[in-house]
Amino acid sequence: MATPKQAKPRLACEITTQSLIAARAKSDGSAIDVHTVRRLEKDVVRPSLSAGNVTNGSALGNVISSALSALGGRKRDVVAVIPDAAVRVLLLDFDTLPEKTTEAEPIVRFRLRKSVPFDADQAALSFQNYRKSEGVKVLAALTPREVLQEYESAFQGAGYEPGFVLPATLAALNGVEADRPTLLVKADGNFISVAIADKNEVIFYRMLDVIAGRTGTAIADEVYPSIVFFEDNYSAKIERILLSSVSEVEELTRALEEQTGVRPETLDAGAHAGESLSGDGLPDSALAGVAGALTHS
Numbered sequence: 001m002a003t004p005k006q007a008k009p010r011l012a013c014e015i016t017t018q019s020l021i022a023a024r025a026k027s028d029g030s031a032i033d034v035h036t037v038r039r040l041e042k043d044v045v046r047p048s049l050s051a052g053n054v055t056n057g058s059a060l061g062n063v064i065s066s067a068l069s070a071l072g073g074r075k076r077d078v079v080a081v082i083p084d085a086a087v088r089v090l091l092l093d094f095d096t097l098p099e100k101t102t103e104a105e106p107i108v109r110f111r112l113r114k115s116v117p118f119d120a121d122q123a124a125l126s127f128q129n130y131r132k133s134e135g136v137k138v139l140a141a142l143t144p145r146e147v148l149q150e151y152e153s154a155f156q157g158a159g160y161e162p163g164f165v166l167p168a169t170l171a172a173l174n175g176v177e178a179d180r181p182t183l184l185v186k187a188d189g190n191f192i193s194v195a196i197a198d199k200n201e202v203i204f205y206r207m208l209d210v211i212a213g214r215t216g217t218a219i220a221d222e223v224y225p226s227i228v229f230f231e232d233n234y235s236a237k238i239e240r241i242l243l244s245s246v247s248e249v250e251e252l253t254r255a256l257e258e259q260t261g262v263r264p265e266t267l268d269a270g271a272h273a274g275e276s277l278s279g280d281g282l283p284d285s286a287l288a289g290v291a292g293a294l295t296h297s
Helices: 057-071 101-112 145-157 168-173 216-234 249-260 284-295
Strands: 011-015 019-025 032-039 077-082 088-094 124-132 135-143 161-167 182-188 191-198 201-209 240-244
Touching (some): 011 057, 019 284, 032 057, 032 284, 077 145, 088 201, 101 124, 101 135, 135 161, 135 201, 145 161, 168 191, 168 201, 191 216, 201 216, 216 249, 240 249, 240 284
Parallel strands (some): 011 077, 077 161, 182 240
Antiparallel strands (some): 011 019, 019 032, 088 135, 124 135
């Protein structure tokens, strides 16, 4: 996963179950310069927490090479944004935690052992601390080592080095100004990720495995318990709702507005979107992951 002291690359590539989205940032990192999209054949990527995420490494590598080479540039370092279903994201509370990452990591891993269905000690881990007067909150992202290696190998086979690896929803959230309680609903195939941030801190995260073809109203019903949990535990109301890469947008928007009284917005990469090289009519919300990965620290 990402190493904080590394210089951030200018290239980013998000792998979803259906497509690959690649982008190059401007030299000052203020926005995306150009981006492109490539469609993936069915089941080339089948994200999970078990081996077998990349069923055809050669095919994925070829698509990565095609997309990134189209963006130009000599650098071979890239931020890899991988599906949420391949990463377990957890929020942990500690009374105290060492400030040095090397000292804090074994403690975080120990807490994670009973929370994930794989070997937490051997998994790839990145985490972020939120230090408060009442203790320390940790946002941890954990991926089985063999799963991470499948994605890394696809990039390396294409001649690129994924020095940073981020889960899709956290990458997208990185570009969101969450100065008030903000709900993000991000879709990828049969998976729906639900995240809530406030004061620019992630305070809730959940991933839902939904049935293909589920209506917008049914998705809203799946999301609603997360909203209720937040409101009951934080004595606050959701004030902003963002949707990313979601089908049935109109129906989902209507259903969530009925539930919360808040009109959802499409997460828009806006000025960060840059020029499209593929002409696929990719919605700006689909660029949120690469935009967040490249244009924000």
